[in-house]
Amino acid sequence: MRLTLHQRQIIWAYTFMSVALVFFVVIRWYPTLLAFNVSFRDWNVFEGSGPWVGFENYQEIWEDTGKPRSSVTAAFSNTVRYVLFGVPSELILALSIALLLAQIRRFSAVFRVAFFAPYVTSAVAVAFVWNWLYQPETGLLNQALDLVGLPSQPFTKSPEQALPSITAVAVWQNIGFAVIIFLAGLQQIPGLYYEAARIDGANSWQLFWRITLPLLNPIIVYLSVLGTISYLRLFALVQNMTPQGRGGPLKSTTTVVLEVYREGFSSYKMGYAGALTVLLFLLILLITIIQLRFISRRVEY
């Protein structure tokens, strides 16, 4: 069989891509499918198998949500709160920063690096640094509060402040990525539109609401979908910023992924952990579909 140059190029392309495909199938898809299987079994972690029990694990989760002070209920409600606090603050802050960055010429690269650096830093390192900043009395933040005469705050040590405190760190960590994407989006909006609008007498507020924001819509959808997924999967920060990594105090910061980890790897209840994983997957799927449906309308001028 003689292949044309084009066909050979295609073969090479697929050959190279198949490496990535193999990686994804083995490392990502196979374990994902396995999680579904595990969730329907009384899985024994040491045997790597277990009898089929149907929806028993799901039923147990359902029963646990009915109990007072249930970890599962706390995990789901906290996870939703992380998303509700985290995603909007991240988008609003990132857009504000991107708009400011778009206006400056000097040192703009320095600022970009500064905002992006936390994103590429390991969550564990970030958690340790922020733990020190949040320390009661001796931490930098409390010393700053003390300097301006405000009372010191418990931050992660209090059930009320812990979740917002951790959300703030997550926002701080993720914001760099959103800023860079927003900047790219801003550059794609033709300057022509702004010029025309200004000639027509539009003020800068109108420019923002009528031109910038609608044309950034695809970016906003993209970032909110990605952001939502990342807050739904929050784990490393919580595990490293709470006592014994258990999402305390009083379960106020625990997340679904943290519960999955705890049930699976400290209580060895793999079936239960698998069922929680599947529920989280379905939740992410549902929210993503809704987001793509309702906020992705195309704007063309």
Next chain:
Amino acid sequence: MKRSNLPILLSVLLVSALLLAACPAPAAPAQQAAPEAEPAEEAIEIEYWQYNFGARVDAMNQLIANFEEANPNIKVIHNADIPYAEFRDKIAASVPAGVGPDVATLFYGWQSVWIDAGYLVPLPEDAFPPAMVGEKFSPMVQASFVEGTLYTLPTAVRALALFYNKDLMTEAGLDPESPPATLDELADQAVACTQRDDEGNLLVEGFVADPDAQDHHWFREVLVRQFGGVPYSDDNSEVLYNDEAGLQAWNYLLAFHTELATGDRDLFDGSTNAFVGGNVCFHVDGSFRLGTIAKDNPEMNFGVAELPAHNGIKSTFGSYWTHGLTKKAAADQARFDASVKFLQYITSAEAGAIWVDIVGELPAQLEAGSNPELLADEKLGAFAAGLGYAYSTFFANESDQKQAIVDSFDMVILTDEDPATALQIAAEADQEVLDDFWSSR
């Protein structure tokens, strides 16, 4: 053009599918071939795992060297690279992959979970007769019997005692040679030892009640008993500390935060670090902390006394890291026999004596533990004395049962929950863990 791409696409997919199918394949023949490669007379390799803790690794290396010298046909691979926090995860991941340990060291409180998960096998009675264990080992080792079957044995055991900072006591005008001997004295001296600056910030903490450290043990096995209660029913199926005696014990513990205000858990990076750092006068901890202090603050002038008594009752919490045989060992008779031999050696009195010198934990065998030299030791003596009256809690799930106490403590301290209600909540959460465990038996 489009059409001609299809076969290429298909063939590439086929190749990757074949690659995928081949992936798990190499492992299977290797496993099957393994027994053939090990004729009975040749050297047998067994694998031993523990978490990484410098002194324990050194001690075990020496025990392995002694054992291999006496048994030249057995080779022990020592894996101690895993940090404490990841030990259980790594075990859980390694076993299904068939690469885990034959002999593993675990905290005694994890036994139930490990047995339930099918990981540990019972120790053979001919090599480890139950009567011998009852006679020769410290009474707390009875916790290794789960429903009458012996699953694990330790080299060494530990107990809780009262650490006190002599310099801070002197500064506060207390006599460093007479540390608190009763609970009332502990409360009084903790108050006397606490120092604050003009704005009320703690400079020296008298005593920090911290169930996240060792105080959940101190509450259950010591305070509850001293106020006249018992923490659990004899068959370990029922929580009993939610009675009047338990409430008194609970209030005693809480008072350090609420009424006496002798410490704050969140200061100086937690109660244990605060003591090691020289910021706390009195601290309840285990013998294993001696090593931490020797390493991190060797200059500190401190002493160790038996836990304060109350109503004339002495008690302490005893615990131990223990060694079990795994399912992997049981799968092969030759390896199992070698593992049994190894376990016999590392749980012997000789091993215990080597261990105490290197690690500072007390020998699990009474013969080595009742050594008069040990009892007279300035630091270890208080722990050794405690072994005679120590209790070990039966744990169905140590981390969840601990969390029940920690959460209820937090409820009172952080959300002003009524102490009695909080204790009841702890008991219910604890009971649920026990019910969960016993219902599956």
